[in-house]
Amino acid sequence: NAGVTQTPKFRVLKTGQSMTLLCAQDMNHEYMYWYRQDPGMGLRLIHYSVGEGTTAKGEVPDGYNVSRLKKQNFLLGLESAAPSQTSVYFCAIKRGAETQYFGPGTRLLVL
Amino acid sequence: DQQVKQNSPSLSVQEGRISILNCDYTNSMFDYFLWYKKYPAEGPTFLISISSIKDKNEDGRFTVFLNKSAKHLSLHIVPSQPGDSAVYFCAAKDGGSNYKLTFGKGTLLTVNP
Numbered sequence: 001n002a003g004v005t006q007t008p009k010f011r012v013l014k015t016g017q018s019m020t021l022l023c024a025q026d027m028n029h030e031y032m033y034w035y036r037q038d039p040g041m042g043l044r045l046i047h048y049s050v051g052e053g054t055t056a057k058g059e060v061p062d063g064y065n066v067s068r069l070k071k072q073n074f075l076l077g078l079e080s081a082a083p084s085q086t087s088v089y090f091c092a093i094k095r096g097a098e099t100q101y102f103g104p105g106t107r108l109l110v111l
Numbered sequence: 112d113q114q115v116k117q118n119s120p121s122l123s124v125q126e127g128r129i130s131i132l133n134c135d136y137t138n139s140m141f142d143y144f145l146w147y148k149k150y151p152a153e154g155p156t157f158l159i160s161i162s163s164i165k166d167k168n169e170d171g172r173f174t175v176f177l178n179k180s181a182k183h184l185s186l187h188i189v190p191s192q193p194g195d196s197a198v199y200f201c202a203a204k205d206g207g208s209n210y211k212l213t214f215g216k217g218t219l220l221t222v223n224p
Contacts, residue, residue, distance in 0.1 A: 004154075031210050040120070042200060042216035043155070050210060058211070090154055098143045098204050100212060102154035 003027050004103035006091050012109045013081045021076040021106050023091030031094035032074040033058075034066060036087040037105075043090065049074055081110045114138045115203050117215035125223055130188040132218050134201030137182065141213075142206035146175060146186050149198045149217070158199075159186070163206075191222045 003026040013019055023032060034046040035058075045058030047066040055066045063085060065077045078085060088107050092100040116135045124130045134144075142163040147155040161168040161175045161184070168175050174187045188195055201215040 040216060042117075043202075043214040045211065048210065094210055098212075099145060099157055099160060101157060102147075104154045105152070 004091055004093055004101060006089075006103040006106050008106060009104070010107045010109075012111065013078075014111050015082060017081050018077070018079050019081065019108075020078075021089055021091075021108075023074040023076070023103060025072055025093050027093070027095075028071065029093040029095060030071075031100075032068065033092040033094075033100065034064070034074065034076045035090045035092065035102075036060065037090060038087050046076065046089075081108075083110045086110045112137070113216075114141075115201055115213050115215040117199075117201055117218050119218050120216070121219040121221070123221045123223060124191050126193055127190045130186075130191045130195065130220055130222065132186040132188075132199050132201075132220065134184045134186075134215055135182060136184075136203055138203070138205060138213075139182070140206045141203040143204040144175070144177060144184050145202045145204075145212065146173075147200040147202060147214075148195075149200065155200060188220075191220075193222050193224050196220060196222045 005024045007022040030051045033048040035043045044060045049055045049068040052071040067075045088105050090105050091103040145160040146158040148158045149155040159170050159173045177184045198217045200217045202212040
């Protein structure tokens with residue numbers, strides 16, 4: 001998975017609970033991304049970062065926060081989880097001019 | 112509005128035959144296109160790409176064709192193999208952004224032995 005790891009692999013949350021998903025890369029890539037994948041919806045961009053200390057909103061940012069304190073790590077936070085956030089979350093890095101490479105994913109179930 | 116469309120949710124082909132996956136786009140500013148393959152419980156894997164200045168790119172069994180006037184691209188897999196069974200996503204990059212991709216909803220390809 002292009003040197004991209006995601007923690008945890010699977011998590012069950014109750015509505016209202018909070019959690020943080022970690023994406024780590026073992027190279028020095030500037031750009032990192034968080035996507036969610038839902039059935040019939042493809043991949044939708046939540047937030048992204050173009051470098052350490054920077055973050056920006058993507059297509060579906062509501063209900064999520066992110067931080068990029070260290071270049072290697074991109075964290076996705078859910079402050080108060082909702083059932084609508086049940087999804088598979090993928091982190092990606094950009095390598096080269098245009099191509100993104102994805103991590104293995106985190107499956108999240110919010111009850 | 113959906114800027115990248117994969118109108119076929121699924122496609123079934125026989126092993127050894129050609130698989131053709133289609134993708135249409137609406138944004139004329141897209142200048143780079145990519146195809147990803149995704150197996151269940153894994154992350155998407157980059158497959159092949161094409162710049163808008165080209166109309167064809169080939170890599171082994173995989174060929175991507177781009178028709179800019181029709182805003183249409185297609186992925187050809189020849190010959191298809193059972194291991195090609197996966198969801199295929201089309202993605203596009205806006206020329207005004209060097210770091211964001213827009214994805215289609217995906218097409219599930221099933222290659223039958």
